[in-house]
Amino acid sequence: MHKYKETIMHGVFLLSACISVIAVITICIFLFANGIPAIAEIGVFDFLLGKNWKPLENQFGIFPMIVGSLYVTAGAILIGVPIGLLCAVYMAKFCPQKLYKILKPAIELMAGIPSIVYGFFGLMVIVPMMQNIAGGSGKSMLTASLLLGMMILPTIIGVAESAIRAVPECFYEGSLALGATAERSVFFATLPAAKTGIMAGVILGIGRAIGETMAVVMVCGNQSVMPKGLASGIRTLTANIVLEMGYAADLHRDALIATAVVLFVFILLINTLFSIIKNRSKD
Amino acid sequence: MELAEKTTPAINSRTWKQKLREYRTQPLSLLLKILMLLSVAISAGVLVMLVGYILVKGIPALIKYCPSIFAWEYNSTNVSMTPALVNTVIMTVLSLLLAVPVGIFAAIYLVEYAKRGSKLVKVIRVTAETLSGIPSIVYGLFGYLLFVITLGMGYSLIAGAVTLAIMILPLIIRTTEEALLSVPDSYREGSFGLGAGRLRTVFTIVLPSAIPGILAGVILAIGRIVGESAALIFTAGTFAAVPDSLTDSARTLSVHMYALLSEGLYTEQAHAAAVVLLVLVVDINALSGFAAKKLAGKSE
Numbered sequence: 001m002h003k004y005k006e007t008i009m010h011g012v013f014l015l016s017a018c019i020s021v022i023a024v025i026t027i028c029i030f031l032f033a034n035g036i037p038a039i040a041e042i043g044v045f046d047f048l049l050g051k052n053w054k055p056l057e058n059q060f061g062i063f064p065m066i067v068g069s070l071y072v073t074a075g076a077i078l079i080g081v082p083i084g085l086l087c088a089v090y091m092a093k094f095c096p097q098k099l100y101k102i103l104k105p106a107i108e109l110m111a112g113i114p115s116i117v118y119g120f121f122g123l124m125v126i127v128p129m130m131q132n133i134a135g136g137s138g139k140s141m142l143t144a145s146l147l148l149g150m151m152i153l154p155t156i157i158g159v160a161e162s163a164i165r166a167v168p169e170c171f172y173e174g175s176l177a178l179g180a181t182a183e184r185s186v187f188f189a190t191l192p193a194a195k196t197g198i199m200a201g202v203i204l205g206i207g208r209a210i211g212e213t214m215a216v217v218m219v220c221g222n223q224s225v226m227p228k229g230l231a232s233g234i235r236t237l238t239a240n241i242v243l244e245m246g247y248a249a250d251l252h253r254d255a256l257i258a259t260a261v262v263l264f265v266f267i268l269l270i271n272t273l274f275s276i277i278k279n280r281s282k283d
Numbered sequence: 284m285e286l287a288e289k290t291t292p293a294i295n296s297r298t299w300k301q302k303l304r305e306y307r308t309q310p311l312s313l314l315l316k317i318l319m320l321l322s323v324a325i326s327a328g329v330l331v332m333l334v335g336y337i338l339v340k341g342i343p344a345l346i347k348y349c350p351s352i353f354a355w356e357y358n359s360t361n362v363s364m365t366p367a368l369v370n371t372v373i374m375t376v377l378s379l380l381l382a383v384p385v386g387i388f389a390a391i392y393l394v395e396y397a398k399r400g401s402k403l404v405k406v407i408r409v410t411a412e413t414l415s416g417i418p419s420i421v422y423g424l425f426g427y428l429l430f431v432i433t434l435g436m437g438y439s440l441i442a443g444a445v446t447l448a449i450m451i452l453p454l455i456i457r458t459t460e461e462a463l464l465s466v467p468d469s470y471r472e473g474s475f476g477l478g479a480g481r482l483r484t485v486f487t488i489v490l491p492s493a494i495p496g497i498l499a500g501v502i503l504a505i506g507r508i509v510g511e512s513a514a515l516i517f518t519a520g521t522f523a524a525v526p527d528s529l530t531d532s533a534r535t536l537s538v539h540m541y542a543l544l545s546e547g548l549y550t551e552q553a554h555a556a557a558v559v560l561l562v563l564v565v566d567i568n569a570l571s572g573f574a575a576k577k578l579a580g581k582s583e
Binding site for chain 2: 005006009012014016017018019021024027030031034082083084085086087089090094103107108109112115118119123124125150153157181182184187210211212213214238241245246256257260264267268270271274275
């Protein structure tokens with residue numbers, strides 16, 4: 001009887017563990033099965049490199065959205081990485097214990113705030129601010145980059161901090177003993193040794209930024225045209241889906257699913273890169 | 284490492300005067316220090332501004348509309364958030380019911396049963412990592428294609444809950460794994476030594492000691508469910524009423540906020556909803572931190 005129960009439960013555990021495998025396979029199947037035919041019908045080049053997204057005229061080119069997503073993500077990285085990294089260095093090496101006890105939960109809280117709340121904040125505070133500074137509607141690439149930069153801060157700080165803490169203390173001490181200041185020691189001895197871990201954090205941040213939907217859709221302007229400058233409105237891949245899925249039908253709907261396929265492929269590439277770098281840092 | 288920090292010898296500590304003298308000859312160090320402090324100030328400032336703005340604008344809005352915004356039935360004059368709150372609770376419970384047992388069992392398999400370095404374990408790890416990287420809008424579309432259309436559930440609570448369950452699964456697996464790994468092997472050896480089988484050891488010895496860690500993960504998952512909107516719009520829909528059954532469309536509080544914002548008519552009510560959402564998420568996070576701390580205290 002006991003043997004029997006053991007075997008059954010072993011099977012149940014195994015099955016549960018396989019559910020994540022099944023889930024990934026099902027997600028792939030459903031997205032690709034619905035998206036690939038649409039891409040084929042539109043034409044791979046017309047779809048990926050076409051500059052016109054006019055569903056009413058049967059023109060489905062998502063190039064402006066791809067470029068939009070990449071620009072906004074790059075902007076977020078430019079804003080988020082330096083601030084996040086400096087913050088992480090401070091928290092790992094210079095922060096007094098008392099301040100750390102406040103700062104750490106605060107950063108964790110930042111990671112927990114829902115993206116719709118960030119979007120709301122962006123819409124109500126950053127957009128009017130940008131209106132005053134740059135003119136126009138205030139909903140632009142720059143606004144979206146700024147908001148996304150804030151949103152990826154906790155990710156980058158968290159990963160970079162643990163990467164810096166993982167570097168053996170002797171790097172720092174050796175540099176100090178050679179007469180370097182504490183700041184110099186951390187930035188030129190400890191930080192280079194934490195390089196791979198920090199890269200992993202940056203890539204994780206890229207994944208976050210490119211997949212972010214609800215916050216971006218509120219502040220990026222959503223014009224489906226090629227971006228003309230920092231202050232011009234753009235549309236990202238994610239925004240394209242969430243804006244039009246509600247009323248789309250037929251080829252239009254399938255084109256949106258194909259948009260998700262492109263996004264999914266981007267994410268898979270980023271994930272692969274992430275695990276390669278993570279494995280390298282383990283060695 | 285922590286110990287070393289606490290017992291820094293007096294010779295290594297320096298006065299402000301000494302530091303300042305050093306900075307005068309080392310402008311780069313001073314610059315780096317200033318940049319670091321600036322970054323910390325910006326990060327903290329962003330959070331303070333965000334929370335401050337929501338509280339300052341939201342609490343008066345909440346008071347202004349107080350009784351009517353919590354009316355049981357939603358209509359366009361009271362813009363009540365009560366149905367959305369109730370739906371959030373139902374959605375959370377449903378998703379957890381689906382994801383927590385599967386996640387815990389999966390983690391038990393990975394930690395207690397699987398052979399180290401087996402191919403299957405590697406595949407499971409890779410897929411769990413993939414799942415945690417997929418953006419929520421892709422989950423939303425997938426849920427729409429599979430549950431809403433193919434399985435014919437329509438926009439419904441259950442379609443949303445299954446989608447969210449898949450989304451939080453990797454989080455639960457990972458936190459449970461960590462909690463199980465932190466249980467010392469001597470517990471297991473003791474149990475085996477007394478003649479208990481593997482199953483019994485897992486359920487009576489290992490799992491109870493890992494509960495705070497598992498709980499911290501579950502609470503984190505609750506936070507994600509409460510905050511999620513993109514994955515729900517196309518699976519659970521945006522219908523603003525307390526549902527009669529699992530197959531009815533229902534909006535959670537986050538989706539409610541999105542709906543208010545995209546209609547653009549109810550900014551003040553959106554502020555009120557934002558406060559409630561923020562307070563919920565902050566509390567949930569604090570709870571999770573508390574549970575995790577309890578685990579850390581126990582293992583010492």
